[in-house]
Amino acid sequence: xxxxxxxxxxxxxxxxERATLSCRASQSVSSTYLDWYQQKPGQAPRLLIYxxxxxxxxxxxxxxxxxxxxxxxxxxxxLEPEDFAVYYCQQYGSSPLTFGGGTRVEIK
Amino acid sequence: EVQLVESGGGLVQPGxxxxxxxxxxxFTFSSYWMSWVRQAPGKGxxxxxxxxxxxxxxxxxxxxxxxxxxxxxxxxxxxxxxxNSLRAEDxxxxxxxxxxxxxxxxxxxPWGQGTLVTVSS
Numbered sequence: 001x002x003x004x005x006x007x008x009x010x011x012x013x014x015x016x017e018r019a020t021l022s023c024r025a026s027q028s029v030s031s032t033y034l035d036w037y038q039q040k041p042g043q044a045p046r047l048l049i050y051x052x053x054x055x056x057x058x059x060x061x062x063x064x065x066x067x068x069x070x071x072x073x074x075x076x077x078x079l080e081p082e083d084f085a086v087y088y089c090q091q092y093g094s095s096p097l098t099f100g101g102g103t104r105v106e107i108k
Numbered sequence: 109e110v111q112l113v114e115s116g117g118g119l120v121q122p123g124x125x126x127x128x129x130x131x132x133x134x135f136t137f138s139s140y141w142m143s144w145v146r147q148a149p150g151k152g153x154x155x156x157x158x159x160x161x162x163x164x165x166x167x168x169x170x171x172x173x174x175x176x177x178x179x180x181x182x183x184x185x186x187x188x189x190x191x192n193s194l195r196a197e198d199x200x201x202x203x204x205x206x207x208x209x210x211x212x213x214x215x216x217x218p219w220g221q222g223t224l225v226t227v228s229s
Binding site: 033035037044046050088092093095096097098099100102 | 167203214218
């Protein structure tokens with residue numbers, strides 16, 4: 001089983017600041033099968049990034065994904081109030097598919 | 109509008125059974141793998157099970173094998189999760205999700221709003 005470790009667990013930032021979220025895999029993951037989801041309180045997760053770097057419909061270009069192998073990054077260039085949420089990475093290339101533990105981005 | 113609507117959650121005693129349902133609309137349900145993903149209170153996401161378009165292939169996380177059964181009815185645009193021998197650790201919000209598999213990758217989109225299953229005496 002591929003274990004995904006997200007860091008930090010919580011990121012406390014102010015609106016306008018840059019957020020950098022890390023997702024590290026216990027073994028290599030094809031970037032084609034690395035995704036990111038955004039989840040707000042009381043809501044279902046929502047696809048944010050697929051294939052490591054492709055932004056899903058409805059998300060602005062301040063969100064970007066990068067990485068390969070075992071190290072992947074989600075960057076939010078300038079935080080807007082609506083971006084404060086929990087973000088999960090997920091690998092869908094190896095069974096069982098697994099999620100990281102999440103990074104909470106909170107308002108400082 | 110693409111939509112998934114779950115139902116069937118509730119309070120059940122340990123060892124009991126529950127059947128979750130998910131009705132899809134706004135897309136060709138029979139063309140997609142479908143999955144269940146759960147989230148324990150205050151915790152992260154855990155994939156539970158997936159089923160192929162025609163129901164001929166099913167996959168489960170180890171912790172539910174032999175207890176949970178995923179199924180679908182394409183004529184009714186419906187996905188199901190039969191949960192038997194429920195344990196306290198099965199307490200979670202259960203989400204139905206469409207599994208998209210393309211040359212660009214694989215991902216879950218969309219997700220339903222979730223249904224809460226509580227296993228407690």
